[in-house]
Amino acid sequence: MATIREIARQAHVSPATVSRVLNGTAAVDPQTEARVLKVIRETGYRPNEVARSLSKRSSRIIGCIVPTIANPFFTELARAIEDESFRRGYKLILCNSDEDPAKEEAYIDMLERMNADGIIITTTHEDMDALIKACPIPMVILDRAPSQETAAYSVRADHYQGGRLATEHLVDCGCQNIVMMCGPQKYTSAAKRLQGYRDVCREKGLVPQEVDCDFDFADGLLKTDSLLRQFPDVDGILAANDVVALSVVKVLAAQKVPIPDQIQVVGFDNIYLSQLMTPALTTIGQPITAIGTMAAAIVADLVEGQAQPQKTRVLPVELVIRETSCLQNPEDKQ
């Protein structure tokens, strides 16, 4: 691989001049420029990105850390982030934390040492604030709410409203015995949804019934099973997310419980898959693409020194009614 000095030698100029034509950082005589470009073209020279990063202390790399790429919600998010990053001229490094704070820290450390320009992270750390404070480069929090004081940048959907919408919908569908499968409460997203559920229950005079559940298939299967045993009269299930909802539907189908006739199910996220399942899933839709795009745009702006006026962006959710729930007809009501 040729170096810039080699190009300079062949074009009878200094490396500085080659750098200038490469980056357009200063005017160079058109004739000289043509000569340099010719040599570059002929040799197929490509500047070494590492040397460039070292010199500029910037790599045009954005790191993205998610709990797990196995959840389609995060891969769809990552796709949106990548698209926007790419559009703005950044490369994206996608990292899996496996919900392991240590691995998460290791990746942050790695990214900083690679001169990454920014980090977009859905942290699983209990102490989000410490993380943010310790990070010397722009960071935006995805899908989680940092505590007020840190005033970190964050983009997320309105999970509280989502919890409310889902619960209200099940009530509208005639459910009397709604059980919520709560995601891990250390995540603000899960906590907010639960809060929305509880508030609606109180308003409607229902007693909240809750089951803890991780955000994955395996635990979804397990917890659905125990849920059915613990609450034999359940007629509505609010799944922790779509992936869990899929497990719920799976277990119900295996037990020949008719959906939505006996039990109605609502998911959360509206991943692409939710419309392809059989039956198609009623769910709370997050604007996944908008969240990802916005997060990437914010880091890019920060990297380029454009201060963002608004630090916290909470995007609206929407109820998407499909086949796992059924609005009660007025005449059915006694």
Added chain:
Amino acid sequence: MATIREIARQAHVSPATVSRVLNGTAAVDPQTEARVLKVIRETGYRPNEVARSLSKRSSRIIGCIVPTIANPFFTELARAIEDESFRRGYKLILCNSDEDPAKEEAYIDMLERMNADGIIITTTHEDMDALIKACPIPMVILDRAPSQETAAYSVRADHYQGGRLATEHLVDCGCQNIVMMCGPQKYTSAAKRLQGYRDVCREKGLVPQEVDCDFDFADGLLKTDSLLRQFPDVDGILAANDVVALSVVKVLAAQKVPIPDQIQVVGFDNIYLSQLMTPALTTIGQPITAIGTMAAAIVADLVEGQAQPQKTRVLPVELVIRETSCLQNPEDKQ
């Protein structure tokens, strides 16, 4: 961020010595070492990875390029690759080519310029051989077969055998009118499966019936629809992959076609999702984790200068029978 020279100054040694204790590349006096380590600990010094890469012309980064992270097959593969890479001390950069050869080349270019140590790629390039030849760093081809001459490293499942197994299974299930939804024939994986299908058809005296289909949900929905119109008597569908099979099942369910009673379906890949669908999918299982682990192990070995004796690894597939197919009972046979 402190530099190595700063540490050297504080520890009253030269940068060379600090480097030596950091890397263990040469013996240093225990007392000196202790002094250096103390300073490192106190300052929280972390070596700059970029400078290190530049100097060593190696970054301990492995690039992984897949067509799309939206297909769970590739995310599961990526997870396995990441785990093995991580275990061997490499970072993984995951890139989406979107099945766009230009984007693919751009990523390869980027990786080379970042001093990536190796590349694992599921290429969508028609001319795989040119790609491989042009790449100055270790590369292993995933899920595709390079042409004999290049003798590039590759890891893949036995797609031909998979095509055969699936077809034979449908025949065993009593299907007389099997239609294959072929993936894009420019991919050797799709071509091999088709070949397996055709061979079994010939052996069994069936006439092959084929429909072209991309490897994604959207096209799966579209092509299932046209398939049903084109072949009204179809009683067995061989989907291009599990993702397409999911679409097939979706369309059949929407049209109230009973599965497997009227039409039986077999997928390909055995992604995690296939067991969670309703009905659970009969499919040809690829050893996804083994493929990923092996690919990562091979690049790592190559990077570390251990020549691999065997360039091509073809791993076995297996038939996984679930609910979308039904073996014919002997007594049912007339």
Added chain:
DNA sequence: ATGGAGATTGAAAACGGTTTCAATCCATCC
């Protein structure tokens, strides 16, 4: 002719590590 101003250019110093090479020190061996 002279003095700037502005346009081009190159030398050299970064950036923050690693590595080669030679120097120094000290113990050991004839």
Added chain:
DNA sequence: GGATGGATTGAAACCGTTTTCAATCTCCAT
């Protein structure tokens, strides 16, 4: 007592860019 040799160490070059700073050149107004 001097030669030998191994263990430690540091100076300096190097990796391949960018960037600062000063030098040179050109052109034009005075």
